[in-house]
Amino acid sequence: MPSATRVNTPVFPQANDPLGETLHQLRVDGSLYCRSTVRGDWSLDMPILPGKLMIHIVTKGQCWLSIEGLAPQRLKQGTLVLVPHAKGHSLSSDPQLTPTPLFDAGVERISERYEVLKINQTGELTEVTCGVLGFDLLAAQRLIQQLPPVLVLQHTELGHQDWLSSSLALISSEAEQLRPGGETIITHLADILVIQLIRHWIEQSPQASEGWLGALRxxxxxxxxxxxxxxxxxxxxxxxxxxxxxxxxxxxxxxxxxxxxxxxxxxxxxxxxxxxxxxxxxxxxxxxxxxxxxxxxxxxxxxxxxxxxxxxxxxxxx
Structure with a gap:
């Protein structure tokens, strides 16, 4: 049985925001990012990594997201996508193409946490930054469990807020130039974008008022x-x-x-x-x-x- 020792601490005031605190404490553990610059016909199958999330940031052009059990979705420039449950999915120029596993498509490792992929063919240019993320906080893991199979956020959904466009532009610039510290900037910005995606879903989805999240709120x-x-x-x-x-x-x-x-x-x-x-x-x-x-x-x-x-x-x- 738990011990009877009780630590004398102040009572938590009702003004506290447990959900906001949980979002504040989200910290990425073991992230890996890959910037893809692709032209022509292409299709990339994303790896299934248990316990990890994947974020995709379309910084130029457009592509299709195909995820198991859902209809393909067209992703325009300025779109953020979060796949939180390690479900099989692919990004492509055409959802009818047979995908190639990402790590078999010619990925070049730049550093321990950053990779690049280039597919140079004739056709429209698309640039996508993909991230593999994990959260080590138990509360964060509980929050992730309640998310839907995929979260998609177009920058147009945020009205006149220009922070997303600026963040995407900075990620694109840092990924392209690979200056000292660029990897750190990309990582931290992507962390912020993940939190914003989750916060946007919480604010917009009725599901966020149910279960553990509903209890937290x-x-x-x-x-x-x-x-x-x-x-x-x-x-x-x-x-x-x-x-x-x-x-x-x-x-x-x-x-x-x-x-x-x-x-x-x-x-x-x-x-x-x-x-x-x-x-x-x-x-x-x-x-x-x-x-x-x-x-x-x-x-x-x-x-x-x-x-x-x-x-x-x-x-x-x-």
Missing amino acids: DKHIGIALRAIHHQPERNWTVNSLAQECGMSRSGFSARFTQLIGNSVKNYLTEWRMNLAHQRLKQQRIPLMVLAEELGYNSEAAFSRAFKRVMGISPGKIV
């Missing part, structure tokens, strides 16, 4: 989620979390289960165990130390909870 349950995420080691109970967000125990419990689809106790345990799994994959850490960090007063209690949730003992994580 709820003025009461969002506070409880923020409390759990910030201090998973505390001896949280239904009563203490209800008090944290200013609700009765019964009302809080019912509202939480309605939005999350899980009980408060189960969510707290699953959150802790997913954090533990993430930590164990990232570094070697004594199980007792990890147990204490997550509010357990014995390694045995922690290990039982871990195996119950994850289906494997923590000692077998490599």
